[in-house]
Amino acid sequence: MTFLELKGIRKSFDGVHALKGVDFTVEEGEVHGLVGENGSGKSTLMKIIAGVYTPDEGQIRLDGRLVTDNSPFFSSVSGISVIYQDLSLFPNLTVVENIYMGKVVSDPGKFVNPNKYIQTAIDALNGLGVAINPYDLVEMLPIAKQQLIAIARALTNKTRLLILDEPTTALTRKEILQLFGILGRLKEKGISFIFISHKLDEVLEICDRVTVLRDGGLVGAEAAKNLAVGDLEAMMLGKSLTFERKTSSSAKPDEALRLERLTKKNNFADVSLTVKMGEIVGLSGLLGSGRTELALALFGIAPADSGKIFVNGRESRIESVDDAMARGIAYVPEDRLLQGLVMDHAIGDNIVLATQDDYLKKSRLIDRKAMQSMSERWIRDLGIKTDSSRKSARVLSGGNQQKVVVAKWLAMNPAILILDSPTVGIDVGAKSALYETIRESAGKGMAILMISDEMPELLSNCDRIYVMRNGRMIREFDAQKITEADLRGALEMSGSTSFRGVGV
Secondary structure, eight states: OEEEEEEEEEEEETTEEEEEEEEEEEETTOEEEEEOOTTSSHHHHHHHHTTSSOOSEEEEEETTEEOSSOOHHHHHHTTEEEEOTTTTOOTTSBHHHHHHHHHHHHOOSSSOOTHHHHHHHHHHHHHHTOOOOTTSBGGGSOHHHHHHHHHHHHHTTTOSEEEEESTTTTOOHHHHHHHHHHHHHHHHTTOEEEEEOSOHHHHHHHOSEEEEEETTEEEEEEEGGGOOHHHHHHHHHSSOOOOOOOOSOOOOSSEEEEEEEEEETTTEEEEEEEEETTOEEEEEOOTTSSHHHHHHHHTTSSOOSEEEEEETTEEOOOOSHHHHHHTTEEEEOSOIIIIIOOTTSBHHHHHTGGGGGGGBOTTSOBOHHHHHHHHHHHHHHTTOOOSOTTSBGGGSOHHHHHHHHHHHHHTTOOSEEEEESTTTTOOHHHHHHHHHHHHHHHHTTOEEEEEOSOHHHHHHHOSEEEEEETTEEEEEEEGGGOOHHHHHHHHHOOSOOOOEEOOO
């Protein structure tokens, strides 16, 4: 039975066609995947379903009945809920308080009696079959449990359709399988899901059908069992992509970066690694392994307590961002929105943000023309999709925002580039372009440390791969001599945390 049906949906913003006559249906008890490049229209379609936007043209039907008053309130009371990437939880409140907060807000009474909501919240958690203390503060819980809390909150509203936006971005494989198990049980109860993700293998694993959008138009909707990842990539991009493993290294004998027993209390300990000029070195580990904390120490944001850092063969003290930049170290952070961009500033201004001093004239005035020329060069070289460098970075798709962050640091021409989860939340086309940029930079002699938990990404781009666990380095691999199974096994191993070389 069809729960939701959209026909001929069109939506434009300032003359730009975001959706061009899209048809979309969700059956009762179905997991329906929605994929497409950044800017393909996925977010606009979801906001129309959620009642945030009203379509310019087209029809929406719920249970076969025409929707004439599309609004967030109508969508909510009709059983449609959205769980966004940021989860929208209150970190300083308990689990049950987060789950019943919506009920409290809508309660017509003058006084709130929490006791009448607590059991409903606990029942919602029990219904998911997960062990979470209902009185724990949300900020003390890992992201996987926070996501389940958001799902439990949605279920208290008698949800019939749950929209999940990039739900597995910050989860380990074990946590992803737990989430998929819960979705399967809820599906058996007749609850439907729209599953939005750039991880195409996971889309095919969990979804019954997949709809593909490209440039605001509908490419097609197919049963997931009839599709392969390559099929989805071709539908998304209009062409086939091949990610071949890196076969030759541009690494030179000289070390650009060497760490000796680098330690920061409660973050990582005795970390040793090397990156040569022209080499791409991967660094992986489960969440909490200390990999991002290591990057923050190398860039001077949270300096190490002890150990040695050698840059271009010379021991260097890095106690601030200025220290790191002075030694030619650049850092593309994991969170591009909060740490990588000034969202309301122009794209061009973001690109030259790290190199502003290069445009000072002798009069100490800024050479605006030179700045604009440089920013437009990087927009062109990295294929950033915009018709003006003066537009706000906020209007760009996720993939293009990430290209701006990368451009900002490449403009500095660093000796060492640290990339922390460089392709999280961006589509396969944008990934391909970034990989090409990374390889070209290494080919020019740049030393690159790529932090990622996407195994195909590491195996196809890196010369060597280090694995961290519990704040310590446990393995080193030659990327050409291992398989994805080898790397997955190292990531999920429960054995010793002593460092040893493997396959090098």
